[in-house]
Amino acid sequence: MNLGKFVERLLQLIPVLFGVSTIVFVMMLFTPGDPVDIMLGDQHVTEQMERALRHDMGLDLPPVERFFKFLGNAAKGDFGLSYYHRAPVAEVIASRLPATIELSLVALIIGLTISIPLGVLAAVKKNSMFDRIATVTSLFGISMPGFWFGILLLILFAVNLHWLPVAGRSGFSFEVEPITHLLLVDSLLRGRPDAFWDALKHITLPAITLGLPLASILMRVTRASMLDVLDRDYITFAEAKGLSRMKVIGKHALKNALIPTVTVAALQAGSLLGGSMVVETVFGWPGLGRLVVESIFVRNYPLIQAAVLFYAFTYVMLNFVADILYTVLNPRVKL
DSSP states (O other): OOHHHHHHHHHHHHHHHHHHHHHHHHHHHTSSOOHHHHHHTTOOOOHHHHHHHHHHTTTTSOHHHHHHHHHHHHHTTOOOBOTTTOSBHHHHHHHHHHHHHHHHHHHHHHHHHHHHHHHHHHHHTTTSHHHHHHHHHHHHHHHSOHHHHHHHHIIIIIIISOOSOSSSSSOGGGOOOOSSSOHHHHHHHTTOHHHHHHHHHHHHHHHHHHHHHHHHHHHHHHHHHHHHHHTSHHHHHHHHTTOOHHHIIIIIIHHHHHHHHHHHHHHHHHHHHHHHHHHHHHHTOOSHHHHHHHHHHTTOHHHHHHHHHHHHHHHHHHHHHHHHHHHHHOTTOOO
16 A cells, blocks of 8 residues: 555544544433532532532533534544543553553454354355254344343353352452553463463453354355355366365365455454443443443543544545455555
8 A cells, every 4th residue: 555545544534533523422411410419419509519519521612612622622632631530531441551552452353263163164155054054043143132142152151150250350369560551461471371370261252242242244255255256267267177175164264264364353442442332231340331321321522432433543544454455355446
């Protein structure tokens, strides 16, 4: 990709982020509840103190002025103060983001590890018993809600069998000094196998809850793509040359069949960040998704707007990365 195309893609972010900001601001504006009333609760304060708090939070300004003030500050990297945390929004998000990134990465690894081999086998063994079972199972994985599946896993493996912890990211006695802020990575870098095992047990259930539906989607995409590729003339020609079936599938078919899978995986990776809100809430995972849910309840407008902007930016950039991977998997594709 040349520099002009790269700059063009970056410029496309501007209308997307502006549109997302506008929609979120309008939705929060019409959401019942006042941040000041929620913060004060049953406290008896004077009207003057309430006005001072409202002024300090910038809620005494007209909505249009508040919106463009937020946009102007956001363009400079300043997303304001979190109403609830009384700290810069960027710092609050940064403190929770590593947990969400780690959970999303593990879920993505689970999804890819399961989906690609199963999708290829289902395509190679088309209409076999294995293909039928894999297809039906994938439909179940796609259709089940995350909160329902997560609660079932909690009841079975945490409450009944006591194999895995109920909530959290790690035990209190397994704290590791952060390096990358990804607990699994840091525990290995610090030479703490006990902390790694504890972190792995904590992340297993939420990662499976996110990863299995993703695996179901990617398995169906991989299967459909493989079936299409296996019918191509160059596959027939490769087999006619006497190449083994394994070599034809691995060297010729799979590489071309992975292009649609990469596309959907990139889209779903962006969805993992946003979709982790429910899963993080169910499992008490201290990530960005849970933070956004908590912020919605207390009408923490600056943090909600900044988090949604981050989600939109990540989603667009992951699509950009997928386009680049196209050219790696298929050099004939030019961006």
